[in-house]
Amino acid sequence: MITALYLAHLNPVTKAHVEIIEELKKDADVVKVMPVVFRDGDKEINSKSFPFNFEVRKKMLESVFGDSIQITDDYAFFAPFKKYMPPLLSPKSWQLRKQILRGVEGNFFSYTGDKTEGYMLKIYRLKPKVGERKSLSAASVKEKLYDAAVGKKSSWKEDVPENIIKVIENDWKTVEKFADSEDMTTRVAGMKFPKEGWSK
Numbered sequence: 001m002i003t004a005l006y007l008a009h010l011n012p013v014t015k016a017h018v019e020i021i022e023e024l025k026k027d028a029d030v031v032k033v034m035p036v037v038f039r040d041g042d043k044e045i046n047s048k049s050f051p052f053n054f055e056v057r058k059k060m061l062e063s064v065f066g067d068s069i070q071i072t073d074d075y076a077f078f079a080p081f082k083k084y085m086p087p088l089l090s091p092k093s094w095q096l097r098k099q100i101l102r103g104v105e106g107n108f109f110s111y112t113g114d115k116t117e118g119y120m121l122k123i124y125r126l127k128p129k130v131g132e133r134k135s136l137s138a139a140s141v142k143e144k145l146y147d148a149a150v151g152k153k154s155s156w157k158e159d160v161p162e163n164i165i166k167v168i169e170n171d172w173k174t175v176e177k178f179a180d181s182e183d184m185t186t187r188v189a190g191m192k193f194p195k196e197g198w199s200k
Helices: 015-027 056-067 091-100 117-125 139-151 162-170 172-179
Strands: 001-006 030-035 039-041 076-078 107-112 129-130 183-186 191-194
Touching: 001 015, 015 030, 015 056, 030 056, 030 091, 056 162, 076 091, 107 117, 117 162, 139 172
Parallel strands: 001 030, 001 107, 039 076, 107 129
Antiparallel strands: 183 191
C-alpha cells in the first residue's frame, strides 16, 4: 500500500491543487491531504495570508473529492511557533513529523512543487517527489479574492473549481474581513508563520 502525503496551505484550494491531487490519486492507493493549521490552544490562528480555517478548506476539498481522499489536520503547528526553529535541531519539528505520519501504513511519499521544500522534506525523511511548479498560485487567487471584496474587477472564479466557488461565497465574510487588513505573518527559514502566536 502506498500513501501520498500532500502538505500545503490550500488557502484557497485552486484548480492547480485539484490537478495535483488527481495526479497523486493515480500514483498512490491513499492520498492524505493536510492543509496547514496554526493553533494557539484550541483556537486556530488565521491571517491575511491564511484566511480560511481548516474546516472551510476541508469543505472545499470534499466538494471536489468527496471521501476519495483523506483530509486531516495533522500538519498543525502549536504556539509558540518559534519552538519549531531551528528546523532539524528543534525537538518540536520532529514531533511535527510524527503527527504528519500518524495512521500512515506501508510505503509513503510526500509531494511538493517547490525544490527548497523538497530539500526540507528529504531531511525529515518524508521521501519527497518534487513535481513541476504549477503556474497558478493560491497567493494570486487570494489577491483576486481581496480585489473582489473591495469592489475591484476580479477573475478569481476562473481559477477555482465550481463547487469551491460556492464554498468561498458561503464564507465571503472571511474574505471581506481580511481584504483591507495588514498581513500579520512573518517569514522564517522559508516558511510563513502568523505573527500572533510566534512567541509567548
